[in-house]
Amino acid sequence: MPILVLVSGNGTNLQALLDAEKENRLGGGVIRGVVSDRAGAFALTRAAAENIPCFTELPDTSLPREQRRRDLSDRILKRARETDAVLIILAGFLSILEGELIHAYAGRIINIHPSLLPKFGGPGMYGDRVHRAVLDSGETESGCTVHIVDEGTDTGPALLRRRVPVLPGDTPDSLAERIHREEHTAIVEAAALMAERLASGTEKVFEN
Numbered sequence: 138m139p140i141l142v143l144v145s146g147n148g149t150n151l152q153a154l155l156d157a158e159k160e161n162r163l164g165g166g167v168i169r170g171v172v173s174d175r176a177g178a179f180a181l182t183r184a185a186a187e188n189i190p191c192f193t194e195l196p197d198t199s200l201p202r203e204q205r206r207r208d209l210s211d212r213i214l215k216r217a218r219e220t221d222a223v224l225i226i227l228a229g230f231l232s233i234l235e236g237e238l239i240h241a242y243a244g245r246i247i248n249i250h251p252s253l254l255p256k257f258g259g260p261g262m263y264g265d266r267v268h269r270a271v272l273d274s275g276e277t278e279s280g281c282t283v284h285i286v287d288e289g290t291d292t293g294p295a296l297l298r299r300r301v302p303v304l305p306g307d308t309p310d311s312l313a314e315r316i317h318r319e320e321h322t323a324i325v326e327a328a329a330l331m332a333e334r335l336a337s338g339t340e341k342v343f344e345n
């Protein structure tokens with residue numbers, strides 16, 4: 138089951154996927170390529186170390202925002218087709234996708250978000266901002282969600298969630314770190330689930 142992984146940063150979630158593939162824990166998934174929307178993202182170094190084809194597709198800042206998103210999404214769709222990807226995984230990917238890519242891969246794009254969606258998701262909710270908002274609101278638990286990507290931001294159906302407690306004295310960093318560890322298990326579990334479902338043709342369960 139060919140997979141394309143999209144990244145923007147350090148790539149610890151990508152690393153979890155690469156390790157799982159090597160250990161046959163990815164439901165038959167094979168990572169065929171990694172696309173970064175940031176030049177020099179360390180995630181690319183991780184992929185290159187495993188001889189995975191790497192692509193850098195930078196947002197074209199000369200274009201107005203709407204066009205910029207469409208242009209980047211179209212280039213990613215091209216990469217997905219070139220690598221014969223059946224499943225696309227957003228593993229710490231910060232750009233917002235739209236257009237034909239979302240339709241061509243409907244039900245076959247997943248994203249990991251560091252909160253218990255639908256709480257603390259949506260435009261502007263990424264990185265530290267999520268954890269700060271969780272702490273400010275006095276929540277007693279947080280976690281991560283892997284969900285299907287639709288046309289909204291963090292709005293698609295959830296595949297799985299993992300919970301962690303918010304502890305007294307937590308800072309955005311300490312909470313982020315606790316959640317990050319759970320993400321590495323969650324993303325592998327969700328990717329394996331999707332790879333197996335897609336291989337057996339039962340992915341339609343996600344169409345809604």
Ligand code: GRF
Binds near residue numbers: 147317
């Ligand atoms: C993760 O917290 C993920 O949920 C968020 O970005 C972070 C990426 O971490 N979308 P990494 O690059 O996989 O280490």
